[in-house]
Amino acid sequence: MSEQRLRTNFIYHGDCREILPTFPDECVDLIVTSPPYADRRKNTYGGVPPEKYVEWFLPISAELKRVLKPTGSFILNIKERVVNGERGTYVIELVLEMRKQGWLWTEDYCWHKKNCYPGKWPNRFRDAWEHCYHFTKQKVFKMYQEAVMVPMGDWAEKRLKKLSQTDLVRDESRSKSGFGKRVANWLGREWVYPTNVLHLATEVSNKNHSAVFPLELPMWFIRLFTQEGDIVLDPFMGSGTTARAALKLGRQYVGIELCKEYVELANRTLQAIQPSLIAESQTSYTVPKRKRK
Amino acid sequence: MSEQRLRTNFIYHGDCREILPTFPDECVDLIVTSPPYADRRKNTYGGVPPEKYVEWFLPISAELKRVLKPTGSFILNIKERVVNGERGTYVIELVLEMRKQGWLWTEDYCWHKKNCYPGKWPNRFRDAWEHCYHFTKQKVFKMYQEAVMVPMGDWAEKRLKKLSQTDLVRDESRSKSGFGKRVANWLGREWVYPTNVLHLATEVSNKNHSAVFPLELPMWFIRLFTQEGDIVLDPFMGSGTTARAALKLGRQYVGIELCKEYVELANRTLQAIQPSLIAESQTSYTVPKRKRK
DNA sequence: GTTCCGCATGAATCGATAG
DNA sequence: ACTATCGATTCATGCGGAA
Numbered sequence: 001m002s003e004q005r006l007r008t009n010f011i012y013h014g015d016c017r018e019i020l021p022t023f024p025d026e027c028v029d030l031i032v033t034s035p036p037y038a039d040r041r042k043n044t045y046g047g048v049p050p051e052k053y054v055e056w057f058l059p060i061s062a063e064l065k066r067v068l069k070p071t072g073s074f075i076l077n078i079k080e081r082v083v084n085g086e087r088g089t090y091v092i093e094l095v096l097e098m099r100k101q102g103w104l105w106t107e108d109y110c111w112h113k114k115n116c117y118p119g120k121w122p123n124r125f126r127d128a129w130e131h132c133y134h135f136t137k138q139k140v141f142k143m144y145q146e147a148v149m150v151p152m153g154d155w156a157e158k159r160l161k162k163l164s165q166t167d168l169v170r171d172e173s174r175s176k177s178g179f180g181k182r183v184a185n186w187l188g189r190e191w192v193y194p195t196n197v198l199h200l201a202t203e204v205s206n207k208n209h210s211a212v213f214p215l216e217l218p219m220w221f222i223r224l225f226t227q228e229g230d231i232v233l234d235p236f237m238g239s240g241t242t243a244r245a246a247l248k249l250g251r252q253y254v255g256i257e258l259c260k261e262y263v264e265l266a267n268r269t270l271q272a273i274q275p276s277l278i279a280e281s282q283t284s285y286t287v288p289k290r291k292r293k
Numbered sequence: 294m295s296e297q298r299l300r301t302n303f304i305y306h307g308d309c310r311e312i313l314p315t316f317p318d319e320c321v322d323l324i325v326t327s328p329p330y331a332d333r334r335k336n337t338y339g340g341v342p343p344e345k346y347v348e349w350f351l352p353i354s355a356e357l358k359r360v361l362k363p364t365g366s367f368i369l370n371i372k373e374r375v376v377n378g379e380r381g382t383y384v385i386e387l388v389l390e391m392r393k394q395g396w397l398w399t400e401d402y403c404w405h406k407k408n409c410y411p412g413k414w415p416n417r418f419r420d421a422w423e424h425c426y427h428f429t430k431q432k433v434f435k436m437y438q439e440a441v442m443v444p445m446g447d448w449a450e451k452r453l454k455k456l457s458q459t460d461l462v463r464d465e466s467r468s469k470s471g472f473g474k475r476v477a478n479w480l481g482r483e484w485v486y487p488t489n490v491l492h493l494a495t496e497v498s499n500k501n502h503s504a505v506f507p508l509e510l511p512m513w514f515i516r517l518f519t520q521e522g523d524i525v526l527d528p529f530m531g532s533g534t535t536a537r538a539a540l541k542l543g544r545q546y547v548g549i550e551l552c553k554e555y556v557e558l559a560n561r562t563l564q565a566i567q568p569s570l571i572a573e574s575q576t577s578y579t580v581p582k583r584k585r586k
Numbered sequence: 587g588t589t590c591c592g593c594a595t596g597a598a599t600c601g602a603t604a605g
Numbered sequence: 606a607c608t609a610t611c612g613a614t615t616c617a618t619g620c621g622g623a624a
Contacts, residue, residue, distance in 0.1 A: 080401070085432045087398050092385035105380050108373070110403060110422045112490055120486065123436060128488035129403045139378045143416060152616085192616065193413060195421035197405055333597050375599060410598040411615030419615075420598065497595055497618055505597070 008231055009277050011243065011255035013263045016235035019256045020063035028254060029142070029230035031064055032218045032242050034077040050083050053090040054097055060235065061098050067233065071142045073225040074103070077111065077213055079130040085123065091131065098135060106141075107134040107196060111217060114201040132198070132221070147223040149191040212238050218245035226251055240266025247273055301524055304536065304548035304563075306556045309528035312549045313356035321547065322435070322523035324357055325511045325535050327370040331383055343376050346383040347390055353528065354391050360526065364435045366518040367396070370404065370506055372423040378416065384424065391428060399434075400427040400489060404510060407494040425491070425514070438486055440516040445483035505531050511538035519544055533559025540566055 004024040012019045035057065036048070048056045064074055078094075080087040099105055109132035116128040203214045218241060222232055228250040234242035237255035239262055246253035247270060257263045270277075297317040305312045328350065331343040341349045357367060371387075373380040392398055402425035409421040496507045511534060515525055521543040527535035530548035532555055539546035540563060550556045 085397070085399065087401055089389060089392065089398070092388060095385060096382060099382065104378070105382070106378065107417050108380055110405070112403070112405060116488055122438075123432070123434065124400050124489065125438070125486055126488045128490040139416070141416065145418070193418055195409055195419045196417065197421040327597085330597055372597080374597090378600085406617095408596085408617035410596060411617080412598050412600085413614050414599055415601095417599080423597090494618065495596075497620095 006231075006254065008252040008254055009247075011237055011240070011257055011263050011266055013257060013260060015258055016060060016256040017063075020060065020067060020235060023063075023067045025066055026069045027067055027231065028233040029069055029072045030222060030225045031068055031072070031074040031233045031235070032077075032221050032245075033075070033234045033236045034213050034238070035060075035236045037079065037081050050081060050088045050090045053088075054094045057094055058097055058101065061094075061103065062101055064233075064235065065101060065103060065137060068137060070137050071140070072137065073106075073141055073143075073221075074135040075109075075218075075221045075225075076133040076135065077130060077217065078133065079127070082124070095133065102137070103135040104137065104139065105133065106136045108132070109134060110197045111213075112197055112199045114199055116202070132217070141225075142227075143225060144223065144227065145193055148194055148220055150194050152190050152192050212241055215241055215245055215248075218242040219249060222246055222249050222251055237266060238262055240269055243270055244273065247277060299524075299547065301545040301547055302540075304530055304533070304550055304556050304559055306550060306553060308551055309353060309549040310356075313353070313360060313528060316356075316360045318359055319362045320360055320524065321526040322362055322365045323515060323518045324361055324365070324367040324526045324528070325370075325514050325538075326368070326527045326529045327506050327531070328353075328529045330372060331374050331376075331381060333374070343374060343381045343383045347387045350387055351390055351394065354387075354396065355394055357526075357528065358394060358396060358430060361430060363430050364433070365430065366399075366434055366436075366514075367428040368402075368511075368514045368518075369426040369428065370423060370510070371426065372420070375417070375420075388426065395430070396428040397430065397432065398426065399429045401425070402427060403490045404506075405490060405492045407492060408497070409495075425510070434518075435520075436518060437516065437520065441487055441513055442484040443487050445485050505534055508534055508538055508541075511535040512542060515539055515542050515544055530559060531555055533562055536563055537566065 004022055006023050006027050061074075068074060078091055080089070080091045082088070095105055111130045111132050113128050113130065116126045119126055198217065198220060200214050200216045200220075203212070218232075218234075222245055226232060226249075229252065231252045231254060232242060232246040233254045233256075235256045237243060237257040240255065240257075243253040243255050243266060255263075255266065257266065297315055299316050299320050329341065331346045332340055354367075361367060371384055373382070373384045375381070388398055404423045404425050406421050406423065409419045412419055491510065491513060493507050493509045495505075511525075511527075515538055519525060519542075522545065524545045524547060525535060525539040526547045526549075528549045530536060530550040533548065533550075536546035536548050536559060548556075548559065550559065
């Protein structure tokens, strides 16, 4: 390719292993994704077996590292699948290998799924949590902690209800810098910082798509690691949850999705939210390779 | 040693690397422990640095595997320390190495610490969860799921308060098997199985000694993996929480603790709970090596 | 006896300072 | 430069004393 280009507010249709190399270096502020788990979603992705998972993912994480800005963050939502009665080790092996690639494993956020998948087994209970690994390129990165402050007391329970009613689009469109801090001041000391455990219910919504993560999950990380106008990438977009979250928060999204039906579904959903933004995506900027400073 | 012997309802004073080899093969039903985290508790333990942690622990886990019954379980409570701005990898490396030893990594329970340590940093939030790795020797092991059933509705929130007030000593001394189910019948309420996420607050009360994990934590696993009279081992006993939990639930405990003050503290606490049992420990059985059936 | 408030106390982590 | 120590930050909990 002669030059690398990034379309924002756009969903690429294709394999991220082929699409990502067409992106410029250091062009996105945040990556949030939930890749297909080992052996899952066989219909849509090759159904990577657990023993091949690390090998399959490493070239992708290398590209992700290239396209992420130095101060950016990469949130990887993943969980060890049960393989033959044991938790698979591919996830922790992946973490070790990504560190060898130069990623810093900064944190492991715990997503507690309040309503987890039902079932009963003789040797385990229902799995109600997943990792959200936080990788960065540098020890110093952008983090806007005030944007996710929560009411004093029971963050776990109360946050969701308050959030899903008011906090979504409107509050974000005011003056941005120091937004959270100002709220904190207004309310006195009623607001505290959250912990690294997120309590969110999965969305039971669409039947055709496997239940992926709830809108609140990418929203939380987008608030935490980006400012308005920043670019959020999801290389395994699925039905477009990350894009929806970015749009609602006034950020730009970039999605990649292999399955055409998902691309179309996501585009329809996004169009319904903000038609104008989607139209703009046709005119997004290009970045010549090696010309960047 | 000519014969290997196990004292139950007894706390050994010494290094578990030396004590464990004096135990017979396959003599305990459950191991629950929270070893000193890398570089923590320097005063009482050697303060194993992160890079030596795996090497230090592996001989211990090998002995633990030897003394555990084939149908038994090993619960390892541990958390990755932040080392130089990154999460340390010694924990996940340990998991990989223990599998090479023959352990099966059956599950990773998540302990959500409702009251985590305070603090504010530019790159992370407060750490509010820890691993409780569940290792077994076989794919089929003993698990009494009914013993930890919880009332339908909000297990997370309600369980703790109810438990800590009544559920402790008295309820345990009735007939044990099918405990949860029977209660369900009595009360005519809906009981469900829990998930693999435990919501428990740490105990801040004890002043002299670091609070380690709350009594509820070992109690939950002891209910889940043992029956009355079974033997529970904690090779890093600390102030005796695991022993207290075992005693309250009518199980036998075996503790090992390096620090003499902890041994004495634990013995005082246990004596206060049930003097007769402790006295009995002087007459516990011995098991000649190779003579067991 | 309740309820309410103040206070000490953590298996923490970072950044600055000192050796 | 690299390591060891110390101060600052922060909040859920359970206690004791007070209303």
